[in-house]
Amino acid sequence: MKASNTQLALAVAAALASTSAFAQSDTEQLQQQLDALQKEVDSLKTSSGFNLEFGGRVQLDYNYFDGAYNADNDGAGGSDFFPRRIRTYVESEHGNWDHKLLLEFSEGSAEIVLARVRYAFDNGLKVKAGKIREDMSLNALTSSKHINTIERSTLANTFSPFFRWGISAYQYFKDSGLRYAVGVYKNDAFGASGHDENDKLTLAVTGRLTWSSAAPGDVIHLGAWHSYRDMGGNDLSARFARGEVRETNVRLVDYAVGGETAALNSMSQSGLEFAYQANAFTLEAEYASRYLDTVDSSNELDGERFDGFHVSASYFLGGEQRRYKAGSALFVQPKGIKDAWELVARVSQMNASSKQQGTDVTTYTLGTSYYLSSDIKFMGNLIYSDVDGAGAFTLVGDEDSGMGISARMQYLF
16 A cells, blocks of 8 residues: 555655754764864874974075186186075974984975984983984084085085984983994995995994083083995095085096096094184184095005195174084074174185195185074175195196185075
8 A cells, every 4th residue: 555645754754854863963973073183183282292393494595606616617707596405304202202304305306315213311322213414523513504604614525424324322421521422324425335346235333522511602612533434345436525615517626636536445534623612702623534445455545545624713793602502512503593693714625635636625715694583594605715736737727726706595494
């Protein structure tokens, strides 16, 4: 028997009422879950055991250079405008653990600059692994956003491999002012591929020991470091450094020019550091040397030693002071700096010549920085370099000196 229209209408109405009741119940339950999730997220954000931070830097540079820097064009004036660094990072903390990932971007590509995981023991010992900075050279360890010249010294660019895959441990003892760091890294720097001819991994072992007496505006820093590097029979890269001006067509510090590169079993590097700060004035000095062990013991470069130094002085006109971070044994810019001028002067030298080949380069830099704020900085440098050594004429001809002008706008976010 067929249901009447009235019965059918009542059935449909009952079904719709039941569905509406269930939908309302589900919506209320879903809202309760969302409210609980929001409370959990807010709790994580404010928890002392969890922290997440994003940031980065943009550095836009202009360079003008002539003479030896542009020797391939008869020393004529050359120039360029380019992004020196565009980097972004993310870091987090959870209890005794923390991590940081730093990426650098260029046109069409991205590079992992740093990728580390770190654990801090209760006694102050810290252990980190990943792609990390090798602990050597005060100038090389100073972050590019905190350096007071546009480019680091020739010494830093020659001796430091900067970031490499490895593991390291370090510890600072506040009572004595001592700090040590030691690490083992994959050696794929300075021409090494990271493997020898049998495809065996080649390693570098690097250690740094520092002592400091540090109070605000009154710092004495002493340091020494050493690095032994298995080169695996690879050739040492010919060009050590540019001469403190970026994007030039000639790299002035070249140990092989006028001769040839050398295949190495190993390479040893050592350095000494000194820094002194008195209120607005900061003085830094470093010396480092490199010793070659060639595959062919009859090679003229076997046992060769290349060395270099730099001395720099900076001064804040308004009395601001660079901050010394004793736990890392390095300087950073003043905290909360605003509307401030800094003056800097530096002399650096790298001897990369032997009897038959190579160059010796001495570079003088005068510079100033204007800090609009702690996030925005404008920099200008005047650079002059002299080039000498057995291979100098082969590299630069009659252009045995060069002048450079560099400018930078830096924005931190």
